[in-house]
Amino acid sequence: MLAFRxxxxxxxxxxxxxxxxxxxxxxxxxxLNMTISKGKFCIN
Structure with a gap:
C-alpha cells in the first residue's frame, strides 16, 4: 500500500x-507484452 501511495x-x-x-x-x-504472448500462443 505504502509503495503504491x-x-x-x-x-x-x-x-x-x-x-x-x-x-x-x-x-x-x-x-507489446500482450501481443508477444498472443504470438507465442499462435506459434505453439
Whole structure:
C-alpha cells in the first residue's frame, strides 16, 4: 500500500506532459507484452 501511495504522489508531482508520457509508455509496454504472448500462443 505504502509503495503504491508514494508512486501516486510521485506521478501527481510530475508535470502533466511527463505524466501522460509515462502512462503511454506503460500502456505501450503492456500492449507489446500482450501481443508477444498472443504470438507465442499462435506459434505453439
Amino acid at each position: 508514494s508512486i501516486d504522489v510521485f506521478f501527481r508531482k510530475m508535470s502533466n506532459k511527463t505524466n501522460y508520457m509515462y502512462k503511454y509508455i506503460i500502456t505501450d509496454i503492456f500492449i
